[in-house]
Amino acid sequence: MKIKRAENVGGRRTKRDRAAPGNRSLGNDKVIAEAAIKVAGRREARMEDVAKLAGVSAMTVSRALRNPAIVTPDTLERIEQAIETTGYLPNRIAGSLSSRRTNVIGLIVPSLRNAVFVETIQGVADVLSPQFDLMIAHSGYSLKGEEAAVLAFLSQRVCGIILHNTKHTPRVRRLIREAAVPCVETGNLGSAPIEMAVGFSNRKAACAMTEHLIGQGYRRIGFVSLPLKENDRAFERRAGYVEALEGHHIKVDPLLMLEARPGLVSGGEALVNLVEGRRKVDAVFLTGDVLATGALLEANRRGWKVPDHIAIAGSDDDELQENVSPPLTSIRFPRYEIGRRAASMVMDRVAGRSSGSAILDLGFEIIQRGSTKVR
Amino acid sequence: MKIKRAENVGGRRTKRDRAAPGNRSLGNDKVIAEAAIKVAGRREARMEDVAKLAGVSAMTVSRALRNPAIVTPDTLERIEQAIETTGYLPNRIAGSLSSRRTNVIGLIVPSLRNAVFVETIQGVADVLSPQFDLMIAHSGYSLKGEEAAVLAFLSQRVCGIILHNTKHTPRVRRLIREAAVPCVETGNLGSAPIEMAVGFSNRKAACAMTEHLIGQGYRRIGFVSLPLKENDRAFERRAGYVEALEGHHIKVDPLLMLEARPGLVSGGEALVNLVEGRRKVDAVFLTGDVLATGALLEANRRGWKVPDHIAIAGSDDDELQENVSPPLTSIRFPRYEIGRRAASMVMDRVAGRSSGSAILDLGFEIIQRGSTKVR
DNA sequence: CGGCGTGATGTTATCGATAACCTAAATTGA
DNA sequence: TCAATTTAGGTTATCGATAACATCACGCCG
Numbered sequence: 001m002k003i004k005r006a007e008n009v010g011g012r013r014t015k016r017d018r019a020a021p022g023n024r025s026l027g028n029d030k031v032i033a034e035a036a037i038k039v040a041g042r043r044e045a046r047m048e049d050v051a052k053l054a055g056v057s058a059m060t061v062s063r064a065l066r067n068p069a070i071v072t073p074d075t076l077e078r079i080e081q082a083i084e085t086t087g088y089l090p091n092r093i094a095g096s097l098s099s100r101r102t103n104v105i106g107l108i109v110p111s112l113r114n115a116v117f118v119e120t121i122q123g124v125a126d127v128l129s130p131q132f133d134l135m136i137a138h139s140g141y142s143l144k145g146e147e148a149a150v151l152a153f154l155s156q157r158v159c160g161i162i163l164h165n166t167k168h169t170p171r172v173r174r175l176i177r178e179a180a181v182p183c184v185e186t187g188n189l190g191s192a193p194i195e196m197a198v199g200f201s202n203r204k205a206a207c208a209m210t211e212h213l214i215g216q217g218y219r220r221i222g223f224v225s226l227p228l229k230e231n232d233r234a235f236e237r238r239a240g241y242v243e244a245l246e247g248h249h250i251k252v253d254p255l256l257m258l259e260a261r262p263g264l265v266s267g268g269e270a271l272v273n274l275v276e277g278r279r280k281v282d283a284v285f286l287t288g289d290v291l292a293t294g295a296l297l298e299a300n301r302r303g304w305k306v307p308d309h310i311a312i313a314g315s316d317d318d319e320l321q322e323n324v325s326p327p328l329t330s331i332r333f334p335r336y337e338i339g340r341r342a343a344s345m346v347m348d349r350v351a352g353r354s355s356g357s358a359i360l361d362l363g364f365e366i367i368q369r370g371s372t373k374v375r
Numbered sequence: 376m377k378i379k380r381a382e383n384v385g386g387r388r389t390k391r392d393r394a395a396p397g398n399r400s401l402g403n404d405k406v407i408a409e410a411a412i413k414v415a416g417r418r419e420a421r422m423e424d425v426a427k428l429a430g431v432s433a434m435t436v437s438r439a440l441r442n443p444a445i446v447t448p449d450t451l452e453r454i455e456q457a458i459e460t461t462g463y464l465p466n467r468i469a470g471s472l473s474s475r476r477t478n479v480i481g482l483i484v485p486s487l488r489n490a491v492f493v494e495t496i497q498g499v500a501d502v503l504s505p506q507f508d509l510m511i512a513h514s515g516y517s518l519k520g521e522e523a524a525v526l527a528f529l530s531q532r533v534c535g536i537i538l539h540n541t542k543h544t545p546r547v548r549r550l551i552r553e554a555a556v557p558c559v560e561t562g563n564l565g566s567a568p569i570e571m572a573v574g575f576s577n578r579k580a581a582c583a584m585t586e587h588l589i590g591q592g593y594r595r596i597g598f599v600s601l602p603l604k605e606n607d608r609a610f611e612r613r614a615g616y617v618e619a620l621e622g623h624h625i626k627v628d629p630l631l632m633l634e635a636r637p638g639l640v641s642g643g644e645a646l647v648n649l650v651e652g653r654r655k656v657d658a659v660f661l662t663g664d665v666l667a668t669g670a671l672l673e674a675n676r677r678g679w680k681v682p683d684h685i686a687i688a689g690s691d692d693d694e695l696q697e698n699v700s701p702p703l704t705s706i707r708f709p710r711y712e713i714g715r716r717a718a719s720m721v722m723d724r725v726a727g728r729s730s731g732s733a734i735l736d737l738g739f740e741i742i743q744r745g746s747t748k749v750r
Numbered sequence: 751c752g753g754c755g756t757g758a759t760g761t762t763a764t765c766g767a768t769a770a771c772c773t774a775a776a777t778t779g780a
Numbered sequence: 781t782c783a784a785t786t787t788a789g790g791t792t793a794t795c796g797a798t799a800a801c802a803t804c805a806c807g808c809c810g
Contacts, residue, residue, distance in 0.1 A: 044554075046766060057790050062768065072788070087553065092530045093472045094766035097795050102468065104510070104531075112497040115490060122487040125513055133527055135479070136511045138500055152508055155467045156479075178462065179419075264698045290694075297698050319665075320695065323639045323672050421796060432760050437798065447758070469796030472765050 045086035053082035065090060096157065104133045105346055106153035109164040110141045114262070114289060116316050116335055117164055120186060123339020124162060132159075132347065143169050143230060154179050160346035166191060166199070167232040182349035184342040188233050189361055196349070198341045198360040202233050205331050205364040206240030207247075209285060209313055212329075212366050214248050217375045218283040218311060221245070222256045222274040224267070224295075226288040234259075237287045237315070255279050260291055267294025272302075275310055283311035283372060287331075296324050296371060311372040317365075326370030334362045420461035428457035440465060471532065479508045480721055481528035484539040485516045489637070489664060491691050491710055492539055495561060498714020499537060507534075507722065518544050518605060529554050535721035541566055541574070542607040557724035559717040563608050564736055571724070573716045573735040577608050580706050580739040581615030582622075584660055584688055587704075587741050589623050591750045593658040593686060596620070597631045597649040599642070599670075601663040609634075612662045612690070630654050635666055642669025647677075650685055658686035658747060662706075671699055671746060686747040692740075701745030709737045 051058040056075060064071045064079045071079070082088075096102040105128055109117040121136065128134050135158060137149035146165065150172050153161060160182040166189065173194050176183050185197045213221050223241045225234040238257065245252050256279055260270040267286055271294075274281050286292040292314025299306050306312055306326055314321055317330035341360060348354040368374065426433040431450060439446045439454045446454070457463075471477040480503055484492040496511065503509050510533060512524035521540065525547050528536060535557040541564065548569050551558050560572045588596050598616045600609040613632065620627050631654055635645040642661055646669075649656050661667040667689025674681050681687055681701055689696050692705035716735060723729040743749065 048766080058767080059791080060789060063789085066768095070788075075788085089526070089550075089554070090530050091472075091532060091766055093468060093477065093532050094795095095768070097466075097468045097472050097797085098766075098768040100768095100795065112493050112500060115493075118487050118490075118493050122513075125487060125511070129512065130523060130527070133531060134511055136500070136509055137504065138497075148505060151464070152505065155465050156508060157466060157468050175464075179464070264694050268698075293695075294698065297700065301700055319639050320668075323643075323669065325672065325676055423796080433797080434761080435759060438759085441798095445758075450758085466796055469765095470798070472767085473796075473798040475765065475798095 045088040046091070047088070050079065050082045050086050050088045053086060054078040102157050102159050103131070104135050104156065104158045105160045105162065105343070106135045106137070106149075106156070106158035107162045107164070108137050108139055108146055108149045108153075110139050112136075112138055115318065116289075116333075119335040120164060120339035120342070123336040123341075124343040125339075127340045127343035127347070132350075139165070141230060143167070143172075147172050150175060154181065159350050160184075162186060162342050162346060163194075165232070166193065166197060167230075168194070182346050184345050186338050186342045188236055189359060190232070190236060193357065193359060196345050196358045196360075198338055198345060198362065200333055200338075200362055200364050201240075202236035203240040203243070205315070205333070206237035206285075206287060207244045208240075208364070208366055209315065209331055210241045210244030211247070212368070213283050213285065213311070213313060213372065214244065214250070215375070216311075216372055218372075219250060220256070220279065220281045220283070221250075222258070222281045222284040224258045224260050224270040224274070224284060224286040224291055226262060226291075227259045234288060241285065253279060256281065260286075260288075262289035262291075264290050264294030264297065267291030268298025268301075271295035271298055271310070271312070275304070281310065283307075283313065285313045285315075287315040289316075290320075292328055292330065293320055293324060296326075296328060300325070306371050307373045313372055317367055322369070329369045329372040330367050332365040332367055334364075338362055420463040421466070422463070424461050425454065425457045425463045428461060429453040477532050477534050478506065479510050479531065479533045480535045480537065480718070481510045481512065481524075481531070481533035482537045482539070483512050483514055483521055483524045483528075485514050487511075487513055490693065491664075491708075494710040495539060495714035495717070498711040498716075499718045500714075502715045502718035502722070507725075514540070516605060518542070518547075522547050525550060529556065534725050535559075537561060537717050537721060538569075540607070541568065541572060542605075543569070557721050559720050561713050561717045563611055564734060565607070565611060568732065568734060571720050571733045571735075573713055573720060573737065575708055575713075575737055575739050576615075577611035578615040578618070580690070580708070581612035581660075581662060582619045583615075583739070583741055584690065584706055585616045585619030586623070587743070588658050588660065588686070588688060588747065589619065589625070591686075591747055593747075594625060595631070595654065595656045595658070596625075597633070597656045597659040599633045599635050599645040599649070599659060599661040599666055601637060601666075602634045609663055616660065628654060631656065635661075635663075637664035637666075639665050639669030639672065642666030643673025643676075646670035646673055646685070646687070650679070656685065658682075658688065660688045660690075662690040664691075665695070667703055667705065668695055668699060671701075671703060675700070681746050682748045688747055692742055697744070704744045704747040705742050707740040707742055709739075713737055 047058045047061050051061045060071060060075065061079055064076050068076055107121065107124055109121065111117065125134055137152065139145035139149055147169050154175060161176060163185045164187055166185045166187055176194050183195045185193050187199045188202045189197055189199045210221060223238060225237055228235045242252050258270050258273060260266045267290060270291065271284055274284055284295065286295050292312060296306060296312050299310060304310055313329045315331040317332040321328040321330050422433045422436050426436045435446060435450065436454055439451050443451055482496065482499055484496065486492065500509055514520035514524055522544050529550060536551060538560045539562055541560045541562055551569050558570045560568050562574045563577045564572055564574045585596065598613060600612055603610045617627050633645050633648060635641045642665060645666065646659055649659055659670065661670050667687060671681060671687050674685060679685055688704045690706040692707040696703040696705050
């Protein structure tokens with residue numbers, strides 16, 4: 001991709017070239033130039049080339065591309081023709097520098113390995129294209145990683161940022177504010193957003209599920225989440241679980257609260273730990289990744305009757321949880337919709353169609369299925 | 376983001392500004408300027424500002440940022456200090472235009488909804504960052520969609536392209552060749568790549584699985600794939616299935632070959648269609664998305680013994696197929712590794728560390744588990 | 751001791767587009 | 781009918797960095 005600017009051929013002319021034309025053989029120079037062009041391949045067409053061919057100025061070509069309505073149909077056609085024959089491809093880098101505005105939206109997710117983030121990405125991508133381009137980075141679940149990604153995006157002068165997280169380093173908050181880039185945070189609603197936020201309350205959702213279980217008559221309810229460290233989602237969910245228990249005057253037992261690494265196997269292990277542990281449990285609420293599904297599959301393997309021996313509830317409902325046997329009681333978050341909304345909020349702000357802060361709570365749904373019994 | 380260049384404040388000075396300073400009150404102008412700056416917020420620092428503060432030229436700052444080793448430690452420190460106090464953030468748009476080279480790699484996948492593509496993306500992202508930024512577009516499984524994405528990427532002047540697909544429109548092939556952008560195609564190996572390719576042969580893999588089933592004693596083997604239209608992966612896999620049968624002189628029965636939409640439910644339906652159809656079947660090979668898992672879950676729901684009543688084999692092995700009961704016999708493709716390799720191939724080419732075409736076959740693995748019986 | 755590489759830094763022109771301003775012809779309207 | 785406005789398009793300077801070349805001060809060596 002990198003073409004050496006050999007001999008200034010077809011490229012920049014230094015002052016000296018013009019100032020001292022006599023310091024070398026002109027004829028010879030031209031020969032060298034043509035050879036070099038051949039070696040480097042045909043130089044790509046610029047707007048100027050298109051303009052010349054169409055008999056107009058570059059500015060008119062620029063206008064024709066961005067707002068065809070303001071040029072004469074006749075001129076427009078000649079320009080289109082010229083674009084065709086030159087094979088011209090607009091250079092958005094140059095356009096962005098000049099207009100001080102890109103059409104790239106930056107999106108940062110904790111990881112691409114986790115399907116729940118991907119659903120949101122798809123929502124974002126569906127709404128953005130084809131008007132905007134999407135740049136994606138992953139933070140690796142770390143705040144420092146997020147900061148690095150934000151810095152990279154700001155250097156790229158993205159015109160908007162979507163963060164799949166609502167917890168950030170102070171520097172990230174400051175950088176985004178100072179750059180005055182439209183920013184939407186998605187996912188857990190709770191703390192004050194940098195600017196706009198769309199998502200749901202993990203605390204409320206976990207609280208609602210726990211209350212639902214209590215409502216079904218369960219009293220010894222285990223809770224499993226991903227590790228709480230630097231994971232505000234898991235943290236909030238546990239808070240919701242505790243809140244529900246306390247609200248119903250059920251003792252909160254630390255031995256019933258586990259952290260598990262992501263993965264099916266890990267979910268199964270957590271279930272076994274709880275069921276075979278020192279405390280009696282009648283239901284387990286596993287939240288995050290595929291923990292609940294893993295728990296159910298493990299219960300099936302061991303022949304534990306679900307929900308009679310042990311009830312299992314999950315979160316982040318997906319097609320899989322719906323189709324295992326018995327199907328899992330779960331929480332459905334509108335992840336795809338969150339992506340779509342986040343994208344349109346950024347787009348609106350970029351286009352100047354909205355301003356001010358905004359928080360959009362899209363809620364959640366408790367879905368009762370066969371893995372917990374109905375009173 | 377878009378700041379109006381009001382009154383030329385702090386911005387461009389037109390010729391007239393300099394040529395006719397007398398056409399307005401200078402003193403007043405300055406007041407307006409300061410007011411406007413306040414409204415628009417502090418103007419962002421440029422390299423020039425940093426340079427001035429550090430008492431060097433902009434070029435030295437540029438050098439310090441890109442190759443710190445070539446500036447004096449003393450100068451470097453002053454520059455770092457100046458960057459700190461000005462809050463300078465490099466403008467990569469400007470840098471890219473000037474150097475005619477970006478640090479953005481474009482990646483096009485059919486869809487983000489499908490986990491198998493995401494695994495490759497993660498591989499790409501892990502290798503690319505932090506040196507390169509990643510731009511992602513989805514084609515929506517259509518060749519025209521891919522073409523649009525390629526055009527957008529070329530306009531952004533990405534320094535490399537990774538296509539998760541090996542079938543393209545002629546225009547795409549031509550555009551990428553003409554732009555001379557390093558390009559890697561991932562996934563199905565078969566046709567001649569645009570430049571480089573890394574992946575596996577879907578045909579060989581499906582053939583191997585079918586032969587494996589034949590080796591286990593199965594003779595009436597059903598085959599289910601995603602719809603073949605515009606999906607070279609599904610197409611190739613069916614070809615491999617047919618090839619294996621023919622190689623063993625087993626009659627190829629069109630009634631045993633089904634196309635199914637993606638999704639667990641769809642896989643279950645396909646299984647039922649085959650098992651309850653007019654033809655006897657003793658094994659079904661479902662390839663693509665989560666069809667095989669869906670089939671197994673449906674068999675469990677109906678109480679069909681797997682593998683005694685019906686054997687089930689899948690492809691695109693994942694943690695889920697490994698953990699259902701019975702665990703699924705499947706094909707494992709090194710998707711994450713493919714992403715990593717694709718990324719390094721592009722990076723090498725961008726850095727000029729390699730050249731010429733390359734095809735890398737990372738193969739596959741047949742994994743025998745409980746859903747098919749062992750002879 | 752003078753010439754000459756070498757290493758650190760400065761100067762200039764340029765990358766390819768667009769904002770802001772400008773002009774001339776066409777159109778309107780009173 | 782002729783000034784006022786609109787329309788279509790041209791001109792110029794600029795966005796913020798970097799490539800290529802220029803320079804200048806050393807230190808080294810024969």
